[in-house]
Amino acid sequence: MNTTNKFSLLILMGFLTITSCGKKDPATGGEPADPIETTTEGEGVAAPVAVENVLVIEGNDQMQFNTKELRAVAGKPITLTLKHVGKIPKEAMGHNLVILQEGTDESAFAVKANEAKATDYIPESEKASIIAHTKLLGGGEEDTIEFTIDKKGTYNFICSFPGHVAIMKGVLIVE
Known part of the structure; x- marks a missing residue:
């Protein structure tokens, strides 16, 4: 591990020690509830409002995504926006979102990503897995990407910044 990665990891560990638990929902003592948008159809029955294949996910300075699950429809273009809602610069608390092919070993991918600083922690040797x-x-930054997944399935997503994959991960369920 090079000096820059060690320094970043040291800063990250110190920051996590200071801010370790994040915000809790005072009503339940647990994680904050995800807001659910609803619309009324027919006789007062509420149904979820879903904008098809337009996904937004946030990463923060506590090294967390705001959701562990995303959903999309197979065969249709997906527009995904990642927003880094924190304040720490990417050199110390960078976030990305990498959607992996089914069956990709996250741990092995993360090890290779740690050494890929020059390509923003996207290892050239693993392009076929992405x-x-x-x-x-x-x-304060955000990025929007567009892609299509034709095959229904469950696809893991991670943040490949060194040390983040242990916490910053989830699944994209394509139906």
Whole structure:
């Protein structure tokens, strides 16, 4: 591990120690509830409003995505926006979102990503394992990508910045 990665990891560990638990929902004592948008159809029955294949996910300075699950429809273009809602620059708290092919070993991918600083932690040797990825973002930045997944399935997504994959991951369910 080079000196820059060690320094970034040290800063990250210190920051996590200071801010370790994040915000909790005071009503339940647990994680904040995800807001659900609803619309009324017919006789007062509420149904979820879904904008087909337009996805937004946030990463923060506490090294967390705001959701662990995204959903999309197979065979239709997907527009995905990653927003880094924190303030820390990407050199110390960079976030990206990498959608991996089914069956990709996240741990092995992350090890190779750690050494790929020159390509924003997207290893050239693993291009075949990647469906799509955003740019590496610092606090206050966002990136939107467009891609299509034709095959129904469950696809893992991760942040490939060194040390983040252990916490910043989830699934994209394509139906």
